[in-house]
Amino acid sequence: MSASHAPYPSLNQAWYALRKSFVEWRWEEQLEEVLRFSESAKIDEVIVVVNAEEFNVPHLDIDSFSRSRRMLQTIRDELSSDGIVFSLNPWTTTGHLDRGRTLPGHLRGVQTMTDIDGLSTDTCCCPLDAGWRSYISELWEWFAELDPRVVWIEDDIRSFNHTPIDNSCFCPLHIGAFSRKTGISCDLASLSEKLLRHGSPDPLRRQWLAFQNDVMQETIKVLVDSVQRVNPKIMIGLMSSGPESHVLEGRDWPELATILRGSAGNFVSRPPLYIYEEKSLSELYSGPTSIRRTRVAFQSQGIELSEVENVPFSLYAKSQAMTFCQIASSILSGCDGVTLNLFDHVGSPISDTPEYGKMLADSRGWLDSIRQAIPGKAPFSGIGLLHHDQSAATAFLDDGNGYSGLRDRGDGWVRPLEALGFSTTWDLANCDTVALSGQTVRSFSAAQIQSLLEKGVILDLEAVQCLADMGWGSEVTGVSVSKTGPIHSFGPLAAEHLHHPEFGGGKGVFLTATLPDLVNDGQLGLFTLASDAITISSLVDNELRGICPLFTLYQNSLGGRVATLAYNINTVGHAGGFLHPYRKAQMQKVLEWLSDGPIPLRVDAPSRVLPLRQDGPSCTLASALNVSLDTWNGVTLHLATGGRLVKTVESLNESGQWAEVPPALLDYKPDCLEIHSTESFQLAKPVVFRIVWGGGNILL
Numbered sequence: 001m002s003a004s005h006a007p008y009p010s011l012n013q014a015w016y017a018l019r020k021s022f023v024e025w026r027w028e029e030q031l032e033e034v035l036r037f038s039e040s041a042k043i044d045e046v047i048v049v050v051n052a053e054e055f056n057v058p059h060l061d062i063d064s065f066s067r068s069r070r071m072l073q074t075i076r077d078e079l080s081s082d083g084i085v086f087s088l089n090p091w092t093t094t095g096h097l098d099r100g101r102t103l104p105g106h107l108r109g110v111q112t113m114t115d116i117d118g119l120s121t122d123t124c125c126c127p128l129d130a131g132w133r134s135y136i137s138e139l140w141e142w143f144a145e146l147d148p149r150v151v152w153i154e155d156d157i158r159s160f161n162h163t164p165i166d167n168s169c170f171c172p173l174h175i176g177a178f179s180r181k182t183g184i185s186c187d188l189a190s191l192s193e194k195l196l197r198h199g200s201p202d203p204l205r206r207q208w209l210a211f212q213n214d215v216m217q218e219t220i221k222v223l224v225d226s227v228q229r230v231n232p233k234i235m236i237g238l239m240s241s242g243p244e245s246h247v248l249e250g251r252d253w254p255e256l257a258t259i260l261r262g263s264a265g266n267f268v269s270r271p272p273l274y275i276y277e278e279k280s281l282s283e284l285y286s287g288p289t290s291i292r293r294t295r296v297a298f299q300s301q302g303i304e305l306s307e308v309e310n311v312p313f314s315l316y317a318k319s320q321a322m323t324f325c326q327i328a329s330s331i332l333s334g335c336d337g338v339t340l341n342l343f344d345h346v347g348s349p350i351s352d353t354p355e356y357g358k359m360l361a362d363s364r365g366w367l368d369s370i371r372q373a374i375p376g377k378a379p380f381s382g383i384g385l386l387h388h389d390q391s392a393a394t395a396f397l398d399d400g401n402g403y404s405g406l407r408d409r410g411d412g413w414v415r416p417l418e419a420l421g422f423s424t425t426w427d428l429a430n431c432d433t434v435a436l437s438g439q440t441v442r443s444f445s446a447a448q449i450q451s452l453l454e455k456g457v458i459l460d461l462e463a464v465q466c467l468a469d470m471g472w473g474s475e476v477t478g479v480s481v482s483k484t485g486p487i488h489s490f491g492p493l494a495a496e497h498l499h500h501p502e503f504g505g506g507k508g509v510f511l512t513a514t515l516p517d518l519v520n521d522g523q524l525g526l527f528t529l530a531s532d533a534i535t536i537s538s539l540v541d542n543e544l545r546g547i548c549p550l551f552t553l554y555q556n557s558l559g560g561r562v563a564t565l566a567y568n569i570n571t572v573g574h575a576g577g578f579l580h581p582y583r584k585a586q587m588q589k590v591l592e593w594l595s596d597g598p599i600p601l602r603v604d605a606p607s608r609v610l611p612l613r614q615d616g617p618s619c620t621l622a623s624a625l626n627v628s629l630d631t632w633n634g635v636t637l638h639l640a641t642g643g644r645l646v647k648t649v650e651s652l653n654e655s656g657q658w659a660e661v662p663p664a665l666l667d668y669k670p671d672c673l674e675i676h677s678t679e680s681f682q683l684a685k686p687v688v689f690r691i692v693w694g695g696g697n698i699l700l
């Protein structure tokens with residue numbers, strides 16, 4: 001067994017895997033740089049990106065690849081002799097996008113990906129094309145012969161986002177294979193009409209998604225088999241694009257995990273963090289969501305290295321602080337480590353951006369301590385969110401959206417809840433209250449929905465409408481919807497009046513209804529309340545006249561508690577105007593009422609935070625990131641204890657040491673522990689606490 005085939009030496013640390021390309025005119029110098037950088041920045045693995053980005057040819061010619069062989073072998077040998085794991089990341093499989101390229105001669109005549117309107121790409125190959133399959137199979141055998149620890153499959157192995165087209169593949173090969181498989185005779189026009197039918201979906205859509213899933217699984221199996229024919233121990237890595245998007249191709253994640261594992265015994269998952277270029281701090285919420293949702297989709301299988309990627313590179317694209325926040329939130333979200341695509345692919349020296357390396361070295365001990373404190377796969381606690389692999393099969397479409405309208409929007413509550421300080425979880429078995437948005441709930445059975453409605457549920461407008469379509473009307477949700485439209489189609493609406501004194505309301509407590517901003521209108525519904533439902537806030541017009549209920553509460557006949565919001569949360573929840581200290585107070589009371597007690601983790605801070613709570617067998621990790629540019633003098637965390645005794649509470653200091661929190665900074669309330677951190681709380685300086693429970697296992 002070569003060095004690169006040893007298992008990951010230890011995942012009991014925060015694994016650093018540098019993704020790095022080499023250019024043919026200075027690869028030897030680059031190798032020297034990488035070796036020096038790996039030592040100083042504590043890099044464990046180098047994933048060599050082949051045929052990357054700007055200088056890529058659409059599909060690497062096997063002969064030209066063979067000319068790179070000496071370079072790749074040298075890189076591998078030099079890395080291995082320094083104890084660094086060597087892996088490979090071919091930058092394309094089917095191809096990401098055209099960028100003015102055309103198909104090379106060796107693939108001339110290959111079918112390219114085609115969208116639902118019949119538009120084709122110039123270079124992205126249809127995965128059903130026999131010529132492309134034969135080519136890619138041979139190429140991937142060559143990769144395997146280089147003896148890497150992992151060969152990574154890029155996320156271009158997907159049906160969507162192949163600019164200039166959005167969704168594929170509706171080419172003649174696909175339509176012919178679908179017709180043969182199902183016995184349904186169809187052409188592009190009839191298929192399109194059925195897939196995009198408004199309202200209740202045509203049953204054909206489910207068959208189409210199952211077919212798409214079969215094609216992608218078959219394609220990925222071609223890649224896995226090509227590699228593992230050469231060496232059955234080489235692991236496969238997969239970059240994915242978020243379960244909310246892979247519903248567009250009906251991805252069955254557990255089946256995919258089996259294929260990816262192949263003969264190697266395990267595989268590596270690379271969930272995206274989405275912030276490639278830094279634009280807004282609030283984008284930081286997308287990473288922990290993507291990581292934890294992908295893990296739930298994969299049913300906790302695989303090694304997880306998140307994707308920290310700073311395209312188009314340098315500190316101009318992403319600050320050191322944002323890069324650190326992505327790494328820290330990845331590890332706090334349970335990842336085994338991170339992949340680091342920090343340096344450009346046009347051959348610039350690493351020394352142009354020394355700041356990243358220093359940050360990596362300085363952070364390593366702190367990150368390792370988190371990894372060692374709790375098993376990465378331990379469940380998270382918070383307000384629950386729904387994921388379903390097949391949600392595109394059940395989603396209703398309307399005039400406003402085409403095939404992309406099938407993307408899942410079940411995460412609409414994540415950003416507002418977390419920003420206000422309330423932790424969330426995709427581990428549905430680990431929560432008492434769930435927050436529904438989008439149409440995800442349509443994929444759940446009557447028994448599953450009933451069990452949700454017997455507990456605590458918070459619904460937005462779209463979720464209320466979905467439940468009503470499925471027969472769960474005002475008798476269980478407390479409201480029915482008689483009209484929907486843009487907020488200001490209801491008249492000169494001014495504000496939400498929070499009027500219920502037990503739910504953060506009072507005289508003169510208003511929140512803006514200009515949502516999400518001055519020029520756009522969110523979606524609003526007109527609720528009619530069941531007789532026992534109550535309103536805790538209403539929308540008023542510019543003369544303070546009540547126009548319609550906004551937030552309502554209801555105890556249903558199933559014994560459950562339901563809170564409903566008349567906004568479509570996906571259209572307003574990200575807005576600064578939706579968030580406010582009044583909203584925080586209102587949501588705290590609503591969530592405590594739904595949970596009938598303390599919330600798993602509530603972080604009380606003046607502005608946006610990112611709270612995470614993970615429960616291991618004997619301890620809990622509770623953390624918070626400050627998602628603002630302001631420095632705050634301390635922060636308070638409120639944790640539900642479930643009646644358990646607390647043995648110790650420790651905080652993680654900057655050098656990665658756990659130190660006991662003085663008793664004076666702890667308050668014990670009924671079923672709730674309060675931790676008062678007095679240190680300055682700022683961006684890129686998260687607070688992390690380890691709570692060790694006294695006796696017994698955690699049962700939440």
Ligand SMILES: [Zn+2]
Nearest residue numbers: 126169171174
């Ligand atoms: Zn096709």
